[in-house]
Amino acid sequence: MKRLAILLITVLTFASCGDEVEFNSPSIQGNKNYVLWKAEFFNAAIDANGFLTITGGNNIETLMLKIPSVAVGSYTLGDVDSMEARFIGADGTVYSTNNRPDPSLTIYPEYGEINLDQILNNTFTGTFRFNAYDEDGLRVVNFSGTTENDPVNGGIFYRVPLTSGSIPSTVYTCDDAEEQVDLAQAAFDATTSVDLTYVSSADYLAACQVLSQALQTQRTYCGDLDGTLQDRIDALNDCIFPCEIAEENRATAEAAEENATIGNYVLACLDYQLYLQEQIDFCGDPDGSLQVELDGLNCADDDGDGVPNAFEDFDGDGMFDDDDTDMDGTPNYLDDDDDGDGILTINEAKDADGNPIDTDGDGDVDYLDTDDDGDSILTQNESGDTDNDGILNYLDNDDDGDGLFTQFETAAGDTDMDGALNYLDDDDDGDGLLTINENADPNMDGNPSDAVDTDMDGVPDYLDNI
Numbered sequence: 001m002k003r004l005a006i007l008l009i010t011v012l013t014f015a016s017c018g019d020e021v022e023f024n025s026p027s028i029q030g031n032k033n034y035v036l037w038k039a040e041f042f043n044a045a046i047d048a049n050g051f052l053t054i055t056g057g058n059n060i061e062t063l064m065l066k067i068p069s070v071a072v073g074s075y076t077l078g079d080v081d082s083m084e085a086r087f088i089g090a091d092g093t094v095y096s097t098n099n100r101p102d103p104s105l106t107i108y109p110e111y112g113e114i115n116l117d118q119i120l121n122n123t124f125t126g127t128f129r130f131n132a133y134d135e136d137g138l139r140v141v142n143f144s145g146t147t148e149n150d151p152v153n154g155g156i157f158y159r160v161p162l163t164s165g166s167i168p169s170t171v172y173t174c175d176d177a178e179e180q181v182d183l184a185q186a187a188f189d190a191t192t193s194v195d196l197t198y199v200s201s202a203d204y205l206a207a208c209q210v211l212s213q214a215l216q217t218q219r220t221y222c223g224d225l226d227g228t229l230q231d232r233i234d235a236l237n238d239c240i241f242p243c244e245i246a247e248e249n250r251a252t253a254e255a256a257e258e259n260a261t262i263g264n265y266v267l268a269c270l271d272y273q274l275y276l277q278e279q280i281d282f283c284g285d286p287d288g289s290l291q292v293e294l295d296g297l298n299c300a301d302d303d304g305d306g307v308p309n310a311f312e313d314f315d316g317d318g319m320f321d322d323d324d325t326d327m328d329g330t331p332n333y334l335d336d337d338d339d340g341d342g343i344l345t346i347n348e349a350k351d352a353d354g355n356p357i358d359t360d361g362d363g364d365v366d367y368l369d370t371d372d373d374g375d376s377i378l379t380q381n382e383s384g385d386t387d388n389d390g391i392l393n394y395l396d397n398d399d400d401g402d403g404l405f406t407q408f409e410t411a412a413g414d415t416d417m418d419g420a421l422n423y424l425d426d427d428d429d430g431d432g433l434l435t436i437n438e439n440a441d442p443n444m445d446g447n448p449s450d451a452v453d454t455d456m457d458g459v460p461d462y463l464d465n466i
Helices: 002-016 174-190 201-222 228-235 243-258 265-283 289-296
Strands: 027-032 035-038 041-046 052-057 062-067 073-077 084-088 094-096 112-120 123-133 140-143 155-164
Touching: 052 155, 062 112, 084 123, 084 140, 094 123, 174 201, 201 228, 243 265, 265 289
Parallel strands: 041 155
Antiparallel strands: 027 035, 027 140, 027 155, 041 052, 052 062, 062 084, 073 112, 084 094, 112 123, 123 140, 123 155
16 A cells, blocks of 8 residues: 555646556656656566566657566666666667776765565556666666655656566465575585585585575565675585595595495595596695505406405515415405415405404414414314204304314214214213203303213213213
8 A cells, every 4th residue: 555655746746747557557658867757558478487578658668667576566676687778869879787887986886776666457556766887887777766866766657557577376485495505504514514424526516506596586676775695605615625635534434435444445435536636636736745645546356256356465575466365376356265265255254344353262263263263173174054053164163062162072083883973962971961061161161071970971971872
């Protein structure tokens, strides 16, 4: 109502200049250089982007008012290209609010305004005021009203009909643009979160481009009077990945590679390769030291045994061909069974992190130990799970589950001559009593040296069937 009341006052003001206006008739009029100017023809058009342009002319002069959205509101001129008032004079000179005035005329910004007050039945009503300059900024067309603080603008457009295009079903506004910027900013900030081990350059660059475009769109639909949006766009530095982030990534990856174990080395090494290359790409490599470091990395596991090449140079001489644990003529880095015990290195015992373990605690991890359980039976000679305890014999130092360690039963052979060697026989003397129930190891240390000999005949009960 306030806008329409102001519009009515404006109409009456123009009428007082001597040219009668009928309030209910479509019209475009204004105080051009403080003289009444009236359009003899007028129309409105909406382009594919949803921008609204209102045009009026009198056969020798043309006025064009452009705003980026078909939405009631106030649009500032002289700030961004999407909001413009343009006047074409009788001599063909184009005056635009997007042209800057020559400093000899004024050093202050010239901001105009288009107010779209009402949209009714595909017609548009509102007011406008502006100073528009020619290309050189030396000549001006003024539609600025009568006084400095005059609430009545320098011109009106009243029920100008839409003749081209259509009002979008969903009108994009400044509020929409601001919301998109907030979302884009949050997504961009997430790419450099302190919770991340590394900043992904791909994610950063993609999010930066989206944010930059969102900020440009906000300028288009909202303007940027104080330059804040442009400053934010400029701060993105054309979305070039920052060198300092590339350096931080590389430093983190280097530390991870240096502290990596067999189980995680390949991944850590590949990360280090990636971030070394990115530091070269985004920061340069003036002395070539980064390239030398990159070229010296060996992230491979040539034999696919789960042990990276970098961990198969046992003598530390930088050469891989002279390390051959099982002496089979194939160096470890190309040998998928490094200790030649019949168990592929990749299948040897590991902890939850994929690092080799030492089952028998003899100082040799299983993939380099020919007797993994230390029971004096070579791993290659131990198959199955004799005592069905879920532990394969080559990892079980009590293969028959009789309570005696296998290494103490190998020398005894086959006491009861049943064809099962004692270390695989849970009733060593064949007397029907399981060895584990014949007090073969009272102190339970796996060694039968303290075995009970009930009849004192020199033969412990677990080996005595009499």
